[in-house]
Amino acid sequence: MRYDLVIIGGGPAGVAGAVYAARKKLKTRIIAEAFGGQSLVSASVENWIGTPKASGFDLGEMFKAHLKAQEGLEIGEGEHVERIEPIAEGFRVLTERGDSYETNGVLLATGSVRRKLGVPGERELEGRGVAYCSICDAPLFGGKDVAVVGGGNSGLEAVGDLLPYAKHVFLFHHAAALAGDPATRDRVLADKEKVTVILNAETTMVAGDAWVTGIRYRLPAAPSAAGADETRELSVEGVFVEVGLDPASALVKDLVALNDRGEVITDPHTQATSRPGIWAAGDVTDGRYRQNNISAGDAVKAVLHIYETFTKAAGVLQ
Numbered sequence: 001m002r003y004d005l006v007i008i009g010g011g012p013a014g015v016a017g018a019v020y021a022a023r024k025k026l027k028t029r030i031i032a033e034a035f036g037g038q039s040l041v042s043a044s045v046e047n048w049i050g051t052p053k054a055s056g057f058d059l060g061e062m063f064k065a066h067l068k069a070q071e072g073l074e075i076g077e078g079e080h081v082e083r084i085e086p087i088a089e090g091f092r093v094l095t096e097r098g099d100s101y102e103t104n105g106v107l108l109a110t111g112s113v114r115r116k117l118g119v120p121g122e123r124e125l126e127g128r129g130v131a132y133c134s135i136c137d138a139p140l141f142g143g144k145d146v147a148v149v150g151g152g153n154s155g156l157e158a159v160g161d162l163l164p165y166a167k168h169v170f171l172f173h174h175a176a177a178l179a180g181d182p183a184t185r186d187r188v189l190a191d192k193e194k195v196t197v198i199l200n201a202e203t204t205m206v207a208g209d210a211w212v213t214g215i216r217y218r219l220p221a222a223p224s225a226a227g228a229d230e231t232r233e234l235s236v237e238g239v240f241v242e243v244g245l246d247p248a249s250a251l252v253k254d255l256v257a258l259n260d261r262g263e264v265i266t267d268p269h270t271q272a273t274s275r276p277g278i279w280a281a282g283d284v285t286d287g288r289y290r291q292n293n294i295s296a297g298d299a300v301k302a303v304l305h306i307y308e309t310f311t312k313a314a315g316v317l318q
């Protein structure tokens with residue numbers, strides 16, 4: 001079986017791309033480890049247009065239902081793509097369990113992976129006070145003391161997102177000075193009553209059982225002091241980890257141009273990459289903002305351009 005299009009990814013980008021591709025009657029297979037994408041772990045998604053409120057899990061179920069309603073679409077759930085090989089005409093997509101699919105085009109919608117702190121308590125308390133998306137989850141922390149870990153732009157923006165809701169925000173940064181843009185820094189840190197910056201702090205643990213109760217961190221001994229580093233614990237009910245995102249672009253690193261952050265460089269009008277036949281959408285790309293609706297919109301653009309490209313090549317469109 002040869003495909004017009006293989007879509008890799010089950011987040012909003014992959015799913016939106018698959019719905020549009022099926023409706024354009026492109027012979028399409030969507031392959032994803034799971035459907036729902038990163039917000040799957042979110043307690044409440046409140047800005048997916050047309051849906052005032054849904055848990056990430058429910059959103060994933062809605063994505064699957066929408067895919068299953070598409071005639072002719074092949075759905076490869078629970079499959080992991082291991083490699084994409086260029087062949088004489090198009091590409092061969094190979095999965096971990098040994099299947100391979102030949103296709104004229106690939107839409108890469110593999111998203112990004114939030115960088116983790118990798119400290120005890122983080123994984124156990126994810127979704128129970130440990131959060132990775134301040135735009136999405138800040139309203140859940142109304143009236144609470146909250147920590148943000150990461151003093152770059154994402155961390156500063158997270159503080160800005162939390163300020164209208166949280167009782168107090170503690171911003172932890174591992175270095176001696178914050179790293180974000182000065183303008184963002186000044187804007188966000190202006191509220192001295194509500195924000196405390198803790199520099200040179202290395203987070204060592206997230207404490208809690210059913211929910212986060214605190215954050216443990218290490219401060220270095222003063223250079224003049226002979227003593228050892230000092231470990232402290234602060235009571236908070238939320239920990240926002242904002243230490244960066246890594247694009248999941250490994251599959252195409254030798255096939256298309258990436259920027260210095262490893263993001264796939266795309267034409268923002270069409271989502272085409274540097275290699276004909278490969279398009280990319282959503283968080284894996286060099287797009288400026290990372291949101292569900294944006295990922296879906298990117299993929300819709302990509303599929304309309306894929307359809308136009310393929311029908312032109314077939315001589316259907318002029």
Ligand SMILES: Cc1cc2nc3c(=O)[nH]c(=O)nc-3n(C[C@H](O)[C@H](O)[C@H](O)COP(=O)(O)OP(=O)(O)OC[C@H]3O[C@@H](n4cnc5c(N)ncnc54)[C@H](O)[C@@H]3O)c2cc1C
Nearest residue numbers: 009010011012013033037038081111136282283290291292
């Ligand atoms: C906790 C959290 C909450 C969030 N809440 C919101 C929110 O409320 N509103 C909002 O707009 N944004 C939110 N975001 C941001 C939003 O989730 C992302 O911008 C969005 O998910 C990006 O969509 P995507 O389709 O590009 O990629 P992703 O959602 O990252 O999806 C990538 C998909 O690709 C699959 N995949 C990756 N590699 C492979 C492979 N090799 N083989 C097969 N499958 C693969 C993954 O399993 C996944 O299904 C949140 C993010 C997080 C982390």
